[in-house]
Amino acid sequence: MQEYFLLFIAAIFVNNIVLAQYLGNCPFIGTSKNTGVAIGMGAAVVFVAVMATAITWLVQTYLLEPLGLGFLQTLAFILVIASLVQFVEMFLKKMVPPLYKSLGIFLPLITTNCAVMGIALICQRKEFTLVKSVAFAAASGVGFMIALVVLAGIRERLEIRRVPRAMRGTPVGLVMAGLMSLAFFAFKGMI
Amino acid sequence: MITTSALTLFGLGFGSAAILSVASKLLYVKEDPRIAQVEDLLPGANCGGCGYPGCSGAAAAIVSGKANAGVCVVAETEAMVAIAALMGQTIEEREPEIAFRDCTGGTRAEERFAYAGIMDCQAAAMLHGGSKSCPEGCLGLGTCVAVCPFDAIHMGPEGLPVVDPDECRACGKCAEACPRGVISIVGMTSRLLHLNEVTDCLAPCRQKCPGQIDIPRYIQQIKAGDYDGAVNTIKERNPLLMVCGRVCPRPCETVCRRNNVDSPVGINMLKRFVADRELHGGTHLPVPCAKDTGRKVAVIGGGPAGLSCAYFLRRLGHSPTIFEAMPALGGQLRYGIPEYRLPKADLDWEIQGILDLGVDVHLNKRFGKDYDIESLKQDGFEAVFLGIGAWQASGMYAEGEDLEGVWGGIEFLTAHALGQSIDIGKKVIVVGGGNTAIDCARTCVRLGAEVIMLYRRTRAEMPANPEEIVGAEEEGVQFKFLAAPTRVVGDENGRATHLEYKMMELGEPDASGRRRPEPVEGSETLMEADLIIPAIGQKPDLTCLYDDDAESCPVETTRWQTIVADPDTFQTIVPGVFTAGDVFTGPDLVISAVGGGRKAARSIHYHLQQDGDIPIPDTLQRDLIPYTMFKEVTGVRQSERAQMPHLCHGDERNCTFSEVEGALSETEALAEADRCLHCGLTCYDRDMEQPEEKEQQIL
Ligand code: SF4
């Protein structure tokens, strides 16, 4: 139990996928203008990361490794994740339209989200079990969501402040992301 | 190895593709192709001004019918036309709307705190309500400026946001961001429909004006030399500005903050100044009207209330028709106010301006005789406005008052206005102390009679305007105060020859707070008279509402012979039948009738557009807002109030009906406009910096 708790804390705060590993920066900047949107995107990432990690774990364990094709990991994962997102999108659109609507444009955005890919790869590198991988994926997704929501909150404030014209929007957003990243470094000593 | 790798990858790819193709077959959801087409036509700014998340959201909303083709605040007309064509909609011209700031004070408001925290209006407003003592005033931190995606708003020199009308797209972001509600998005219709609310920035004068005219704004426009702008501001509330500029008793001036310094701003003189400029310019300034709705409304009575109601209905896009019993429009403006105060030619000109907007008129049509509510409904009128005024003179309750030679005040003025020759003889007694009594007296002076006015209280208690009393005095009218008529004495032909009156003395205060006049026993005196005019009061004549046997009346009435209606919506107990003006309030001011006409037009608009649901805001301003009525006004230099010039003097004044009062010259008007403090709720423009008052308490 304690192991999982630490895994959660580590994934959310210490090794935050975006603020410590610098993965998923484009959706991080792109969808952090508004808290509502940030929550939607965060939820979509949690959902997809968990599914992708589970499936890629199965592909790795039951396909690539028995065949000794570990070096195909990246290619295979890209393929699997992209197809998975497409499938999930179609599935939700038909079967759970309200959920599809609430995830809206975020699902297709995730197709090319390196954070999801990164989570799947980290699980392999650390040789987690399937359950652990899923737990790690969920925690990393939550970490992404927290970072996104915090940045969105900051950017909403910035929106109504006098920011030099050249710095408005993405530039000041990146500066804020950098500062947040520094702040998250403080968690380093926690575990 | 290579073969295995290739096969594995191929297998994975093929597997995924197979699953996806089966899934796409099974899970296919038909999507309207128009969404993509509409999205292509939208400018792609993703500004959110439309209220949807980005342009794709807006496109989906348009296709699903939740939004119209014109939803995008950025798109040019061509794009909207193309979208409308795609959607099979017709594009209608959208009424121009713009961000509007309703705060006059800003940093000039008395400052309670100099807020030194986060420089954002919302934060400032959350902490102690901000930096200014005014509960509604602008905080001047410029949050609205920061949120405008179109750079259409900036902070002006006075620390107040200024909107650039050319750039503003009415997206409403500034209004949303402002915690004080100082900025709103308004178009003509919403301005016409707006009623004064306590949350508006209401200068005292604006609170008191029964027509709710934005007085500080039009005075400011005069000061800036924008006379046409001032006319338009007034016309947003009052189509009879030329009339009111002449006859309004100016309730607004009684509460003007300048009363605490010297004398009130000549608000009405300024109104008359711009109205006369329009009049002498010879053409009516164009008045915008909303798109035709094709809905017909019958306006019964062409007096100030009816004219105002028809004018506002027309501006809101409806088709009003005025039915008037007299041979010309104007009601008591024409038949109750003498020519020397309100020249008929000018009145005609002003009324023509209203009719030119597209108002139909039927003259000499008497309600209850030529038509009634039922027949109007059959003729396709969807709502009825009853503005029949108060045309019945109240009696003196004195014996003999039905003798020949006794004329009710309003009847006398009407007969005179209709050009009937009245034998007024040499001596006239007018009974009463109101404006109608004075009008009768001054009219008789001009007809060559010697006039005595009898009033049962003292001069100080006369309800007439002081300058009217002075005018009458100057023209030779004599007054007999504390005298009340008791009996009319006639000769053998049944013609009045004398009026017997009793002297009065003031006793205990009555319900109105004034001391009640009580007769002095044995003081009866006979006074000779060729004509006696009791001008004691008027009431509505409601006989036209009753059916032939004079028994049933469709609307409810009061014992003062007025019609009962909801005080906020002006709707009578008959749905779709509205009323305002003297027939609703009893005899009142022209501007009250004009204001009532507008409010009724507003209700009729909602009645027609929203199936009878007439919204009344909870924050309606009904009385003067106490904390805005100052006992003293500091830091203001004294200055002389302008004098209304007189146009004619001596014999010309006493023997003709030429207009007596004139208009201010431009220089005088500018000087007078400059006297206005441009007040807000608690702020006003000070002449001088008050260094000691600059000290502020820092949070
Ligand atoms: S934010 Fe205000 S000023 Fe700017 S475009 Fe929108 S409505 Fe106009």
Ligand code: SF4
């Ligand atoms: S000073 Fe001007 S704004 Fe203030 S109450 Fe008088 S007329 Fe109205």
